[in-house]
Amino acid sequence: MGLKASLSRPFAALVVKGINKWKKNAVKAQQDTLLKIVGAAKNTAFGKDHKFASIKSYADFKRLVPVKDYEELRPYIDRVVAGERNVMWKGKPQYFAKTSGTTSGIKYIPISKESMPEHIKAARNALLTYVHETGNVDFIDGKMIFLQGSPVMSKKNGINVGRLSGIVANLVPAYLQKNRLPSYATNCIEDWEEKVDAIVEETIHENMTLISGIPPWVQMYFDRLTEKSGGKKIKDIFPEFKLFVYGGVNFEPYRAKIEQSIGRKIDAIETYPASEGFIAYQDEQDNKGLLLLAKAGIFYEFIPADEFYNDHPTRLSLGEVELDTNYVLVLNTNAGLWGYVIGDTVKFVSKDPYRIVVTGRIKHFISAFGEHVIGEEVEHALLSVANEEGVGITEFTVAPQVNPAAAELPYHEWFVEFSTPPADMASFSKKVDEALQKKNIYYFDLIEGKILQPLVIRSLQKDAFVNYMKAQGKLGGQNKVPRLANDRKIADDLSGFIIVAQTKNRGDFN
Template identity: 60%
Template sequence: MGLKSVLSRPLAAYIARQYARWQHDPIGTQQRVLRELLTQGARTAFGRDHTLAGARTAQDLARLVPVRDYEALSSYFNRVKAGEPDVLWPGKPLYLAKTSGTTSGAKYIPITPASIPNHINGARDALLHYVHRTGNSRFLDGKLMFLSGSPALETVGGIHTGRLSGIANHHVPAYLRRSQLPSYATNIIEDWETKLDRIVEETLHQPMTLISGIPPWVQMYFDRIVARAGRPVGEVFPQFDLFVYGGVNFEPYRKKLFETIGRPVDSVELFPASEGFLAFQDEPGNPGMLLLLDAGIFFEFIPAERFYEANPPRLTLAEVELDQQYAMVLSSNAGLWAYSIGDTVRFVSKYPFRVVVTGRIKHFLSAFGEHVIGEEVEQTLRDAMRRHPEVEVVEFTVAPRVSDDPAVPSRHEWLVEFAQPPHDAAAFAAALDTGLRQRNTYYDDLLAGNILAPLQLTPLPAGAFQRYMKSQGKLGGQNKVPRLSNDRGLAEGLLNTNQRAE
């Protein structure tokens, strides 16, 4: 056993004790965090505009600061980006985390001196909790691979700016840097496929013990390893025993990914975002992720079905219920105030408070009033695959198909790229329809009333999603395919891109 492995165990026990302290009083911990945030926020332009001086409670925050997203707060973010100090948080940010996906183009999320420890320590503490719970620390003695965006930074308004994963790369502890792959020279390659080929070259003959990344992009890496070596990943890397992932629901990828590995390996799920490192899986085998309540972030939760009301309820941690869908709202020491991050979560336990990520508040399908959410289609697909065990899915998305013919009902279209297709496509489509009807009463009513026809299953050729994402400049890194759309934009893009490729 190596020195890093040995030394990690007492550190893991110490960190677990630190977490246990605030978990004894999670509600009080959140109240303290909020008071500290409001005290600092009162010293900023945002605080003066919203009269935060004297505010102390969640009720004060809800009264003074409406829930807004990036676009609604863009005037403040633009001032930060221009280099103005004391706008959202005292001083200037250390970094701006650049991310895409908004109607106004790229987002620039501040990372302040106060908030950077949350991003860095969150990932560290997730691994240390795994060590503490399992006693397995041997992965620290091998090579650790983090499949991420480029660490190259630019300067915007005098502030270092780049992808969150690239920023985090600059804060990898020195004692781990020698074990880290890929190399800096490889990691800064912008073209994803070129970068992936180089990563394969660098890692193929290394003693890989930990591999981390967003599941669909890790799958691409694994596929290339298998194609190159002619053996399962688990044989190529016999010491590989820990997979760390986040960013998407793992379930649709689980079967194919582990078949590519060829043997069981442990896994740890993370909930990182440009806005903060929010939660991690603290107990192996427990799907819930522990909310980080003592990390400079105050959480509010809006019932998902009421999110678009003019004045929706904003619940604190003390008011949430199990197994309900909530949109997550943050105020933080990064200078975010009642900020909607767009993710929806469901609590699976309280005391300690653990969540699973269920989707995106904007990624839902209700073109016909059915209110289908991401978690419902992912669970539906998982159950259909259980009934058809031959099926392996690479990627999928669901869109409405509106009929122009009054005599022909509209329907949902499931666009699926199969690694292994079903033996009976019609039976598989029927299983999907049945499963979604069981989970969503609105969808069931629409089919029962012949308002909608049974879904259309559209298989896509191999590489379909990769070709589409490449055409959009979103291949690899931290980019994710939306599970649901309320329009045909993504569906038609997939179909058109792959028709041109044929």
């Protein structure tokens, strides 16, 4: 055992002791965080405009600070981007995380000198919490790979600009630099397929012990490794591979294929990082809930998802939430985002401590007929049936078909790339539809009332989603395929990848 591995256990115990203190007092930690960040920003332009100096409680804050999305905050953000000081947070940001919004085009998310360390600390603590729970330190002495965006940054009015993963790549602690792969030169390759091939060349003969990234792009890396090695499983290429760290999407749709590629089950840690802040991570191997980071420079608010589009939706602090309720997540951060709707929906699975699961995106739903089907529901419906029947799913997305062929009722159209297709597509489609009806009473009523016909599954060619993302210029990095859309844009683009025409409402092959 190396020095770093041997020191990690006592260090992990010390860190977890500190985490446990705020875990037991998360509501108090949140109250303190609100007053601290409001106090720090009271002399900024935003703080003066919203009377931060008079805020003494969450009730004051709600009354004075409205909930806004990026576009609504843009007048302030544009001033920050232009180089103005003391607009939303004291001074200027240390970085801008550059992201692509569905409605806002390029977005520039400020990262301050106060918020950046919280990103790094949370990533570190996710690993140390795992070390403390399991005692597994073997991965620390091996090579670690983080599949991420390019670390090359540009400048905007004197401020470094890059993708969050690229910014973080420049800040990896010195004690991990010798263990980290790929090389800086390879990490800078912009073309994702070229980059993955270069990463394979650099890593295939290394002692890889930790692999991290967004599941679909990790799967691409695994596929290329298997191809390069002549068909070997990942466990045979990397016998000491101990830990998989992931985030960005729900792992369940990818779990079966990734474990098949590896050749065995492996410990995994789910994380919930965002450009706006590191929000949560999995702190127990047998618990799928993610520990909400209540003391990390972020004050969280929660709006019941079914009220979000009301004129005056309910806003709740951490101490007011309930279990098993879908909430829109709102952030207030020590980088100067206030009442900021990040777009994600979450559900609490525990309040002692506060743990969440990410259920989807508030703008990614289907409600063409009032059903408001969300990501959590379609994932459960498809995967529960697929797991029962030994069906393998590579990727999928769902869209409404509101203008079907003559004499047909509208329906939900599912575009699915199978790694192991169903033996009987009609039976499989019927079971998935029934599973969705059980999860969503509105969808059930629409099917029962003959407003909708049962869903239709379109089976897609191998690599359909990879080729779609490539065509969109979004292959790799932090990019993800939306599970749901309330329009036909993605569906129409994927129609060219359908394997064979299918009939009516049961996904039957012609």
